[in-house]
Amino acid sequence: MSVLTPDISGTKTATTVQPPAPGGAERKALTKKEIAGDHPTWCPGCGDFSVLALYFKLIEKRKLHHEKITTVAGIGCSSRFPYFVQAHGVHYIHGRALALASGISLSRPDLHPFVFGGDGDAFSIGGNHFNHTARKNINLTYVVMDNWVYGLTKKQTSPTSPLGFKSKTDPWGAVDYPINPMKQAIAAGATFVARTTHSNPKHVLDVMEAAMDHEGFSFVECLSECVEFYEGAFDASNPRKGGEFNLVPDSHDVRDEIAAYRLADAPFPGHFGIFYQVSKPTKNEKEREVIDSARAKVKGQADWQILQATLDRLK
């Protein structure tokens, strides 16, 4: 088994329960035609197509309807994602997608926001938001489509570009040590940390589904090749290109943080699957408790009366 469905408590059902159709009839799953938005503007062969197709499959499989689909992204080729999904979504500020998605998640517990973006969006300009959303354990899924380069701006070194990578910002080869997204996610406090690759569609779908079912912040690093500016970057992980696709070993305990770091330390292509998953109270739950207890103290009062009392206290 690829350790995709570990037996831990805390998995949720909110996104699996759909409101009935008017008249009580069961609503049909949306078809791809009903979910697909604008024609994707990615270069032919870009790995991002695969991630989008599998997001559609997930929506279909889990019978999510338009009012339950929330797709958020920052800026970048990968971040154009929400344009191509015919549902609720936002193409937001560079590096700030998680901040917006956090607000959506906290205010709408019936939704499970999916955030998509690139390695630059996630770990350069959005690095701070990544760490803080992870430590707060906010209920949402973040899929980073990692191509080891800035694609949209035409080939600059990204935080995941390997040493020696020649780009417009490092014409002599990158000299800065790359970050390890898996280690960073675990260290920041993410409660679900998994790795997949665009070249294995079934695996992408399984990982995204497990991430959606996790209660809390779920992080997925999905290798997604930029055929324009970093062709062949992931060949070593693709059996069709002579590489190796190795699943997380069956013996791996996803609750073991140190073992997860060890897995993340393996040289490329490393392993694919769930590295780390634990159950911890989410900010959503904790904030709900605070709100409920505050509301209990003013039970029976209308909102305007509570506001008036507050204003009176300020006089």
Ligand SMILES: Cc1ncc(C[n+]2csc(CCOP(=O)(O)OP(=O)(O)O)c2C)c(N)n1
């Ligand atoms: C505030 C701000 N700074 C810089 C940019 C320029 N910019 C747009 S996308 C991008 C990086 C994209 O790289 P990545 O997130 O890896 O996405 P990819 O295109 O590779 O999918 C940058 C630097 C911007 N749009 N806004």
Ligand code: SF4
């Ligand atoms: S530039 Fe790269 S990341 Fe952007 S659409 Fe083209 S192949 Fe994909």
Ligand SMILES: [Mg+2]
């Ligand atoms: Mg990128």
